[in-house]
Every structure is written in structure tokens, then in C-alpha cells.
Amino acid sequence: MDKESKVYVAGHNGMVGSAIVRRLEIDGYKNIIFKSSKELDLRRQLEAENFFQAEKPEYVFLAAAKVGGIHANNSYPADFIYDNLMIEANIIRSAFENKTKKLLFLGSSCIYPRMAEQPIKEEYLLGGYLEKTNEAYALAKISGLKMCEYYNAQYGTNFISAMPTNLYGPNDNYDLNNSHVLPALIRKFHEAKVSNLEEVVMWGTGTPRREFLHVDDLADACIYLMLNYEGNETVNVGVGEDISIKDLAIMVADIVGFKGTIKHDLTKPDGTPRKLLDVSKIGKIGWKAKIGLTDGIKMTYEDYCKRY
Template identity: 55%
Template sequence: MTNSNFNPRPIDLGARIYVAGHRGLAGGAVMRNLESRGFTNVIGRTSSELDLRNRDAVMSFFATEKPYAVIDAAARVGGIQANNTYPAEFLSDNLQIQVNLMDAANKANVERLIFLGSSCIYPKFASQPIREDSLLTGALEPTNDAYAIAKIAGIMQVQASRRQYGRSWISAMPTNLYGPGDNFHPENSHVLPALMRRIHEAKVNNKPEVVIWGSGKPRREFLHVDDLASAVVFLLENYDSSETINVGFGSDVSIRELAETIAATVGYSGELIQDTTKPDGTPQKLLDVSRLSDLGWKASISLEDGIRETYGWYLEHIQDVRSK
């Protein structure tokens, strides 16, 4: 349902905008994008300054700061191993963050809010490419179902707030993100940075092979985080519907192809070995981005260019990421 009181319009450059999770991959990119566009009143808080799981602290923050718009990029995130190992924390932490943020935003009468979910909300065997209306039509991928359920709850809270309070709040589902500022943890990172770190270290240490989890056949879509940030601001100014909207690149690659592209970028000539005893996860996860394209937005950063830029960032910050 579209809010009839909403007229798509630019956000005033002086409007107070709170980016939750501004130190994370997505939030950091959104912060950079807003500042590059000339927004002068963008605010963020680190987790040590404001623990979003602390309800009283979040309520106090919103009452004091009174943001006009909120971009909720805050979440506990991780790759397949982290999701599979810590499902209770992934469910509990993300539910607390979302509920506290949106309850406080409702109480503070926040005009606009965009909730960022994840493409893992969709059924494991959803028809490809995945349309927004496939939500809740089938079973989830079990390796990250706890995280997915939390994100689905966030979508429901956006929709409930629209119905009950008439808010012009929206939710967007990004595909797999990557880019500068990514998490390169050897165990808890997503597939692209995890592969980049392992392949780089194999090159530096002259290792003859790199082991890759699974068969290498699953296909994944990757969106550069700067493209996501561009889409977020575009949607805040041009979209108003209770139905979530997909944000993706529009095409996918196999994990094997991804590894080969990273190896070429890194300059690693060793062998890539598939460990088929490890889980593959969802066979394919490509989002249908036709609704977003019809609104007038498309991704612009190719996977090759994005990997090259991300690897450059990794090399510049390698001392920092080694300790993570």
C-alpha cells in the first residue's frame, strides 16, 4: 500500500538524518554518500556510545536528537559459519536492535525511515530471479534462518508502523554486499572478503592451493556497497510502499567464478580446491530488481571493478584487518 500523504521529494540538505550502524559496511557507505551529496546534519553513534540493544538508551537518544529520517543499517551480521554457529545471538540481537529503533522512532514521530534487510529472507528454493512477493512462500535456508526471521520481523514492523501510525517508512532488501570497510575475519566474514583474505595470504605465503567451501556451484549476486548507498538515498526520496523492494546488481556468478576473479585480481596462480564436505547453502540467490529499475535506479559498479577497489582497500588496511 502506498501512503497517499507522501509525495516523492528530495530531502532537505539540512535535515537531521541518523544512520544506525554507521561504522559498518553498509552504514559507512551511506554516511559517505550523504556527506558527498552535501547533507550537513548526518549523525551516527558507535556501539560503545549507544548500544542499540539497550531500550532505555535508544529511547533517550531519539527523544534528544529528534531525527527527521533514519537509515537502519545496524545489525549483527556474519557469513554462513557465523550464522550457523550463533543462531541465538543472531536472532536475539537483531530483534532487539530493530524493535528498539523503530519503537523509539515511532515515539519521536520520525518522518522517514528505511529498514535494510537481507536477501536471505526469501525461501531457499524461491523461483529465480527472486521477486518481492515470494516472501513467506516457502522454507528458509537453515544455515541462516535465525537471522532471516529477525529481518522478516523488521519488515513486519515497518508495515505495522505504516498501518497504525501512517508512517512513510519503507524496507529494502539488498543482495550480498561487499566493498571498502568489509569484514575480513577469517571465520566470521562473508564469502567475498573471506576468499579475498585467504587467496591473498596464500599468495604472500607461497601456498600451492586454496581450499574453498562447498562445490563452488552455488550462484550469488554481489552489489558494491557504494551502489547500495546510492539506492538507499534514491529510495528515501522516490519510494513509498509497504511492500519491500529488492536492491541488487541484476546478475550473478558462481562461487567458483568469484574465486577465480579474486585470484586473478590478487595475482595468485595456485590451485583452487573445492571442499565438498562443507555446506553450499542456497543453490542460487539472484534478486529480481525490475521494480527498482522501473523507478529509475540501476547499479553502476561492475564486479571486476568492485573487487579491484576492495582489494586495494584491503591492502591499505591490512594491518587493521589482520587483528580482526
């Protein structure tokens, strides 16, 4: 992939896709293609096929997806599995048919078994039961990475898969019902601060542990893998450290400036007890995350304040 290559970023309006576009532009890539979901519905096979036939992208970052937190995944499982299966199947097939040189499929760490040994190695995939609260999304993502693997095996394509840990950063979704935990906490504590509330309620016990990767680090990793990695094996992308949700909430409250108390709603689910990725493989390839969690949350809160 060189600076003049025709690069398609699917999902460029989302948090991940927009970060990849920003990084490509900073690095001097001049021929980037993107279409909004209003212009191109990637769930529709004919639309995807026509787009690829017309544009013939040489390189594809498949970041388009329907995403959300525990509440959204629990409430709309049919939408999560259908939309994600259709998007990835249509793009991967169209990339093959139009001789795309290389494709990077972005999955999620939720593909791994709920009770996987920690830290989670790539080979633990399909080694146990999935977390029920996001099973539909996970099944779709597993299908996508397996589709890349099978096309490589049968047709000799160069389709790779990256599995990022929990993400946060600019252009995140801060909807309290459908967002992930970190942006939801930022919004809750900010609104509590400006409203002079004395208490913030958060879901669950706060004991689950999660790993958080800034989306700009993920964008850096995606481009690094596109330039430096080939193979059927998926690659974990993370920071190699985790934090309890309770400690995360305390950190976010401090950064936002909320001085009240934090109450736990024990009627709400915790999700997977722990999710920490083993990042030794990507480390051996030559990549490492650069943005620390405190600095990353500060930058994300600045983004939230600008947008809201």
C-alpha cells in the same frame, strides 16, 4: 529530505552504514547523527528511547545489525536473532514515538525461501522454507520489515524497507570464520600469494550462484529510495546478474594475483543453491547499479591491502 535535515545513520561504523555516511557527505548533507555501539547500545530499549528523545532525528537509515557468513550464522543463531530483533524493534518504535518523518530499514536477500523461483521477486517472501544456515538472521530481518509495514498500516508512518543482495566493498569484515564469501576469498588468496602457497581451500562445491552488489551502489540506492519511494512493499536492491562461487573464486584469484590451484572442501556446506534478485521494481522507480563486479572487486582488494 534536504541538505539541512537531521539524519541518523544507525550502524555507521559497519560496511553499509559507513557507505551511506560517505554518500550523504558527498551529496552535501550537513546534519548527520551517529553513535558508536560503545556510546549507544541499540539492543537496550531505554538507551534507544533516550537517544531518540534527545536527538529527534527526522530521517533514519537503519543499517545497524549483527551480520556474518555461514559459519557465524550456524554457530551463533541465538545471538543473531536476539541482537537483530532488539536493534530493529527499538529503533522503529523510537522513530514512531518521536515522529521521525521517514525511516529506511535495510534487510537482506536471505529473507526469501531457500528454493524460491529465480530471479526472486519481492512477493515470494514467506512462500517457502528458509535456508537453515541463516534462518535466525532471516527471521529477524523479516520481523523488521513486517514491523515497518504494520506501523505504516496502524499509525500512518512512512517506513520503507530495502532488501539488498550479497554485499561487498570498503570496510568489509575479512575474518575467515565470520565473514561472507567474497571478502573471505580476497583474504585467502592474498595470504596465499604473499606466503607463496600453491593451494587455497574453499568451502563447498563452488556450484551455488550468487549476486554481488558493491556497497557504494547500495548507499546510492538507499538515498535514492529515501528521496523517491514511499510504500509498504519492500524493494529488492541488486544488479540483476549472478555468478557461480567457483567462477567468483577464479576472478578473485586473478585480481589478487594468486597463481596456485583451488581445492574444494566438500565437507563444508554450500548454502542456498542460487540467489538472484528480481530488480525490476527498483528499475521502474528509476535506479540501476553502476559498479561492475570486476571493477568492484579491484576496489575492494585495494581497500583490503590498505587496511591489512
